[in-house]
Amino acid sequence: MLRLCILFLMFCFVSPVSNAKTINWLTHDFAPYYILNGQYQHQGRDESIISLLEKQLPAITFNQIIIPSGKVIQELSNTSNNTCALSLYKNDYRKKHIYFTDESSTTGLSPSVAMHSKLADALELPDATEVSLLDLIRDKKLTLGISMSRSYGKEIDSVINTTPDIDLVIRPTRDSLASLTYMLNLKRIDILLGYPSEHYYLAKLMNFDKNLTQRPLIESPALSYGFIGCTKNExxxxxxxxxxxxxxxxKKTPAYNDVLMRWLPEHLRPLLQERIEK
Structure with a gap:
């Protein structure tokens, strides 16, 4: 009997189940990064990268916790918790409260403008050609749609906030980009500002993807990087x-590259690949 007890205790100490560790991932309902339901469920970019990491770490349990996107930084900063999140913007203030990876977890194209394909043809804007937002809204007098309280980078924000007499449509709702995409398809606005993967996902979901196209902006950085952040404790x-x-x-695998390209329109995929490889 004593021998059986000793063997049982030894098993408990070496068992991978008893020593299994958990990483709690903070996720949120934000397609195409996390797609929680519908026909493209679980095909989101960020959740797919978490899955690739999970395959690399079979001894660790990955647990996904869904919270509002506005609470992610707050939760990560709570040192009584142990949580991580993918694809975060890294700055000096956040680094005081959160540990970040040196390696980027996601790389994507910076904000672009979506427009009707016929408008792009009329303006003689070839595929993947960078355009000037300032030229479109000031000189060409195009109506621009944007989501309220969202930053698009210093230079783009400055163009929007300091250019006088521009025709601007702002939507404050939670689903503002979806609402604006619908307006774009109906030609109630001329151009829409957002990230390329978001434009493409919404247009595809609404069956507008054959009508709409996108162009990168001169005022945007070449690439946008996200990093993993975890609670700043031991x-x-x-x-x-x-x-x-x-x-x-x-990041050396074809599967990772495929995930980065998944929610980009065909004509912008070579541009992302080219910029990543520079």
Missing amino acids: QGAKDIAMLNEQLKVI
Whole structure:
């Protein structure tokens, strides 16, 4: 009997189940990064990258916690928790409260403008050609749609906020980009500002993707980077170091590259590939 008890205790200490560790991922309902329902469920860019990391770490349990997007930074900053999140913007203020990977977890094209294909043809704007937002709204007098309280980068924000007499349509609702995409298809606005993958996903979901096209902006940086962030405590330091090493591995795989391209229109995929490889 004593021998059986000793064997049982030894099993408990070495069992991978009893020693299994969990990473709690903060996720939110924001397609095409996380797609929680519908025909493209679980095909989101960020949730797919979490899945690639999970395959690299079979001894660790990945648990996804859905919270409002506005609470992600607040939750990560709570040192009594142990949580991580993907695809975060990294700045000096956030680094005081959150551990970040050195390796980027996501790389994408910066904000672009969506427009009707016929308008792009009329303006003689070839596929993947960079255009000037200032020229479109000031000189060509096009009506621009934007989501309220969203930043698009210093230069673009400055163009919007300092250019006088522009025709601007602002939508404040939670689904503002979807509402604006619908307006764009109906030609109630001329151009729509947002990220390329968001434009493409919404247009595809609404069956407008054959009508609409996108152009990158001169005023945007070439690429937009996201990083993994984890709670700034002892466990968070271990998690961030481990995840940083695994990002180096998955970023060399075709599967990772496919995920980055998944929600980009065909004509912008070569542009992203070219910019990544520079």
